[in-house]
Amino acid sequence: MAVSLQNKLVVALSSRALFDFEEENQVFESSDDRAYMSVQLERIDQVAKPGAAFPLVRKLLAFNTAEANRVEVVILSRNDPVSGLRVFRSSRAHGLSIERGVFTRGRSPYRYLKPLGAVLFLSTNEADVRDALEAGFPAARVYPNSVRAAEQYPDEVRIAFDGDAVLFSDEAEQVFQRDGLPAFIEHETERASTPLPPGPFKPLLDALDRLQKAGEGHAPMRLRTALVTARSAPAHERAVRTLMQWGIEVDEAMFLGGLDKGAFLREFEPDFFFDDQTRHCDSAALVAPTGHVAAGIANLLKIS
Structure with missing residues (x-):
């Protein structure tokens, strides 16, 4: 075979x-x-x-x-x-x-x-x-020098994701970059019931969801996921509804409205965190293993 x-x-x-x-x-x-x-x-x-x-x-x-x-x-x-x-x-x-x-x-x-x-x-x-x-x-x-994960959760894999340009497409981020925050909020509020297109890490989220479900009841490990995003109400609704439409649940969701993500990641203690913006990665790397996702308009602007 x-x-x-x-x-x-x-x-x-x-x-x-x-x-x-x-x-x-x-x-x-x-x-x-x-x-x-x-x-x-x-x-x-x-x-x-x-x-x-x-x-x-x-x-x-x-x-x-x-x-x-x-x-x-x-x-x-x-x-x-x-x-x-x-x-x-x-x-x-x-x-x-x-x-x-x-x-x-x-x-x-x-x-x-x-x-x-x-x-x-x-x-x-x-x-x-x-x-x-x-x-x-x-x-x-x-980030090779990012802080290693704490060992307080030996039976649990903890992974945290940013939303736009990571789990979701950068559709909304493009509006924000082009027209500013008020236009972004209006755009997302009007489309609250329309799922966001998938971003580059949707396949990983799918695979983790399958891994969790396959191991339920008999696997020695558990999986805990978190959405850690700069979105805030009312723009949060479209993100939540998108995950619901995908049939995927995350365990924690943090809608931070621009607050520094590092302090919240310190409390969540992920084994890894993914974000598309280097300023968030720089902060996160001080408290957890971190990876920069070089996708979306924010990264195109950086290299153009």
Whole structure:
């Protein structure tokens, strides 16, 4: 019978997203890939320290049981195959069941997301993240120095999402950027009963919802999700109704009306938070593992 990753939640991530390779990356930045490869080979038996995405990966893998393997984690990295040896050894030392990896030695690896069927790609390389998003895959640039998640919820995966340009399209954000807050509120109030088009992370939310439902009653892990958005009443209604129309429930919703998200994320304690705006990511990274979703008009304005 052919091996398949179908019907699994597949997460692909770079080695630097999973492990703390910041010191080794400085060697690469100041020299070249051969110097980096040499350092990784010298340290091949030195177990790498956890990186920003490590807590999320460990908890997602804990959904797997002897009866059902529902989650697959794959290393998808610009690293060379030799450096990949340390990644797999460190994974094994940390008790992470990671068996598959693709190492492209400097080339963008995003094309391999399609044959993997990945519903999430985490990388510290912004160009790779943008490539993946443009190809239709949920992807985020990991803040490697973001604060690691607290370990108070060992049996619960906690993930927080921004709304516009992340879970939802940036339709409303375009109105805000073009015409300002009053026009945004009017636009969303008039369309309160019209679902927002899906954003880049809708496939991940769908997959997490399926994972939660498949494991109910017998999986060792639970999933808790939160919508953390700058929307406020009355613009909140369209967001809630959109989730209802999708048939997906989130456990918590925070309509903050422009308040700093970091303080609220500190209380929610997510294993990962996704947002499309760097100012929110900068704040969030001080309290939780964070990924920037380079999608929507806010990011187009930044690079134009």
